[in-house]
Amino acid sequence: MSGEGKVVCVTGASGYIASSLVKLLLDCGYTVHATVRSLDDPNKTQHLLALDGAKERLSLFEANLTVEGSFDSAVDGCLCVFHTASPVLLSVDDPQIQLIDPAVKGTLNVLKSAAKVQSLKRVVLTSSMSAVMFGSRLLEHGVIMDETWFSDPLICEQKKLWYPLSKILAEDAAVKFANENGLELVFINPGYVIGPFFQPTLNITSEGIMSLIKNKKEVMSNGIYRLVDVRDVATAHILAFENPEANGRYCMVGNVVRSIEIMKIVEKLYPSLGDSKRYKDEKCDEPLPYNVSRTKAESLGVNFTPVEVSIKDTIESLKEKNLLSF
Template sequence: MEKSVQVCVTGGAGYIASFLIKHLLERGYTVHATLRSLSHASKVGLLKGLDHAETRLKLFEGDIYNPTEFAAAIHGCEFVFHVATPLQHDGGQYKSTSEAAVAAVKIIAESCLKSKTVKKLIYTASVVAASPSKSDASGYEDTMDESCWTPLDLSYEMFSDYINSKTLAEKEILSYNGLGIEVVSLACGLVGGETIQSFLSVSMSTLISQALSDGTFYKGLRALEDLDSKVPIAHIQDVIDAHIFAMENSDMNGRFLVASDFLKSVEIASLIMKHYPDITILPGFIEDTKRETKWSSKKLEELGFHYKFDADKIIYDSIACAKRLGAI
């Protein structure tokens, strides 16, 4: 059905954001999407090539390192999806990605309040901020759920800047919940399945790194496994549906973990070989941690959300996508 509702999506050309914009346009929403630069032809072309983009998509410049730019895109919107996140430090006025991410969250939240139109701010968070690691580094809690926050006083071999950035930014944005706007934080697992981009995202490359025989991405997979005890995973379509569910469910606010499955990396390897016996996974890419931490996040499903894709389908679709793009 045609909707007159305007929504804003930051980081519009990213893996999750571009898929989200596609589905919002298909559902009839008018979308304000931000890009770091409107002179980037391939990113602009990706979004302008979407169905209904000609009539219901408007592009704005918006850079995490210059967050006052986001106000123009937010103006007149009822819902804001803050998906953009800094992966590498660009210097400038901030000392780190964490400082930049937190400053951007504050300015975006304040822009939502000043707009007088925004009802809900939905933040695309990450499970790197939800580690069940015990703060004394003695192991893991028995379960992983929304009460878990990654201890920032521990040292991490990989992603330390990203872990700090996503953890601090998520806590900051949740502090605005109920202060004139509702805030939803969706801490997403490793996302795979499909893409509208012309290349594999870092997330999907990490998820199927064993099939790619890519040592760098596999190191990232194992680092996430060590951080969260196992690897939370989700299909891109379920992630998008969760974002739209958060927007359309007026009773929903606060923090939610988004993952349909919680697997050891050795179990991911088994699923790859099960569905694609033509793919050989080298011995160095198969390690069993023997960990038995349980996934106990039910908050999203208790509100009526249903995951449509299980681990088998996530892995099957991810490998199929990699083959389609020539990565395998």
């Protein structure tokens, strides 16, 4: 991957996936326009400005998802927009205002800005496996989810699955706009993202892994995680831009595992964190209820990181930031 002389934009750059994407883009030689909600918030900016190459090739822009035209200056002169900005909230009081509007209207605002730029033809949009898996098809043993699966907005609404609803509605709106305005659009659909992080504050998925470790005595072997390394997700975004054949959606799940398997890996890597009496001999013979195809992502050029490496690097990041002690 080589980005020398190429200018790209990353929205929501302070986030977990976006920070890793900005780092990789800079490492590959790209010049990056990065948007954040506030230039005055060091939690949104300092970890980006500290990256190698940031001084020479990173420019920060303030932008708001709900304000049309907010992204105009950031996308100006860019070849591609990586749109990662979207709220990740599992509990909301007002799903329309807190999740759906920022996801859908925010995506359309970014695409409207992109459509004004003559040099810009492709947008790579960060979606989610939650836009894939909540449809009418049954998740049962032997089933393999792939890019042809779509969450059903009606089912999401009935079950009050507001985050999946925001992601599938954003996908639908983006496809309609791109078709009407001649933009190339590629979706990256990550599962449960783990791996090292740069932000000073705890992100929601790393917090989930930390909670799993801390509450190890309450771990249920039937908890299912669709794990993917954040670095693989960042790589997929860049490959989706660089490969002219890239199209549609890409499911990004390295491993579907039970929580008991995660804890067995933790116990093996960090005996002081695990609980050997509980996990050493415990077996989970029940087959996984489903799996996720890696075929399309691998055809793009993604080489998935081994799950043990991802878990180790997640824990090391938590330890480095004094969020987990052992």
